[in-house]
Amino acid sequence: MSAGGKITSIDVARLAGVSQSAVSRVFTPGASVAPKTAAKVRAAAKALGYRPNSLARAMITGKSRIIGLVVAYLDNQFYPVAIEKLSHALQNKGYHVLLFMASNTAGEMERLMEDLLAYQVDGIITASVAISNDVTRRCADAGIPLVMFNRGQPGSGLSSVTSANALGGRKVAHFLVAGGHRRIAHISGWQGASTGRDRARGLFEGLAEAGLEPHAAIDGLYDRATAAAAAHHMMQAATPPDAIFVGNDHMAFAVIDALRAIGLRVPQDVSVVGYDDVPMAAWGAYDLTTVRQPLARMVEATVETLLAQIEDPARAAQSIEIDAPLILRGSARQPGEAP
Amino acid sequence: MSAGGKITSIDVARLAGVSQSAVSRVFTPGASVAPKTAAKVRAAAKALGYRPNSLARAMITGKSRIIGLVVAYLDNQFYPVAIEKLSHALQNKGYHVLLFMASNTAGEMERLMEDLLAYQVDGIITASVAISNDVTRRCADAGIPLVMFNRGQPGSGLSSVTSANALGGRKVAHFLVAGGHRRIAHISGWQGASTGRDRARGLFEGLAEAGLEPHAAIDGLYDRATAAAAAHHMMQAATPPDAIFVGNDHMAFAVIDALRAIGLRVPQDVSVVGYDDVPMAAWGAYDLTTVRQPLARMVEATVETLLAQIEDPARAAQSIEIDAPLILRGSARQPGEAP
């Protein structure tokens, strides 16, 4: 029925026989309007199919209610699931998500930041991306709150939410040692990222507490092919490891595939432990023992921190760490089981 | 260095010693400005850290350069990968993606549409969501182009991009028959969606061409648990199937897990074929024979169709089908192999 052209608050005002300001007030929560006026306006709005223009509102209020979400590499199942939960949480708070796919190249991040700023986002969540100091400074300059999800940047003064990665690594060390393993190797997450470094450090500390050295350690770069090659290489050694802690589940699946491909059994010949507990880890084909990142709580903390910073830009940055429990499944020999 | 407050074109104009319109022209591709003016303006802009406000621009031009992307259920790997490619393609064309996570409930879609319209998106892509006729009508009323990705809606007058699902189903039928299977069952995709229906229809037609009836058929609803239960049920029959075509890879993985859990070997005891060819299908643990949806081409067609409709709103809706090749791997006995 609508005329095709855009319907504005002026059209509604005309039909309802009130001023344009009155129309605006009806759609502004908390504004004072007489019930009768509101009713007339709502009726007219419905008849015309009117919706307030969020862009116009954003310009005036200085609040776009848009959050920029920067992600990359959605083939690691951890991130899609995180995006799903982050989006839902944000939507429930009345925010909308502007999605940016980043390659991790510096020039790319530069362009993304330009766009993020141009669209006047109220805040930014980065997942799976290394943030340069330059980006940090520009956000600070523009007064845009930013929270890093699943990555920290020590000394950057940026908020972050991660699981307790170092502690998680130690839990794995203790568990594997208790299970009777003595040649424990690590295929780490990318050592350029805090998550990768912290998990490795935790593992090594845990091993040291048991008087052990890491049997071998290779940077898996969070990449399947690299991790598979690393596993292959490790098993070729004169004394191969009896357990491998892999820096995330995504690589751990590739490692298990690689081990089986050369006739090795998991966990009879080698135990494998991952990190994340993505849904796939529970699937029969892998049945992966892993450290669970409590996604729901991490998302909650991320959104809470971001919104708090939006409301109070002066608020100090926070680094939140959430405890990550070890989930026992079939890919690693457990304490008490026969070797 | 910046003063904290927002920097506008007026600030830049002042510093550069030109009019505000001149500043605007410098940032408007195709506008005529003297090189010297442009240089002065750019210098001033850089010094102040100025970026044109996309929201203000959108209000005036009537083009937000935002595309609404509606998705759901990111645990099926097909969608994250599609989102990744869609986002990249759109970003390359200078568009931005406003992401909406939908539950498939009617009320939810209603609210999403409101938001989509309020943010003045230039176009909409829906993936994995059933679109009601109501939504269709409102988009048409508002003049917003919409393309359904990986789903069709016959008779809706909406554009869609899918693979050739029915043909894909027939290819599976022919392949399984040629491989010597005679008791071919189907755990279908959700029969409420065109994709689920078309793949099933294609399979049944292909079987009919070989003089066969489907051995059994259960709606798997694109749900892992439902599919696993269906597989379990089928194998309990007096004469179980010797092959199962599963409506998508996501369910096929669950089916394979379920079969192995009861001691059945794939493909020696039962052949399994999926649909999608998600990256995981190639992983060692499943090594799934499946029909490949050519994601790159589907994404290309989707973006192309949408942008064409944005440029010319009068353009008729198109339903594009892209051929889907069968990818042979180890989960199904092949023609010529010993039964």
Next chain:
DNA sequence: CTGAAAGCGCTTACAG
């Protein structure tokens, strides 16, 4: 509670 008016930060005819 309500309307007239200013203004958010831009683009775009319109003169010059």
Next chain:
DNA sequence: CTGAAAGCGCTTACAG
């Protein structure tokens, strides 16, 4: 090529 001015669709003091 350039500036002054109108206007995109709203919100929000300001009077009444």
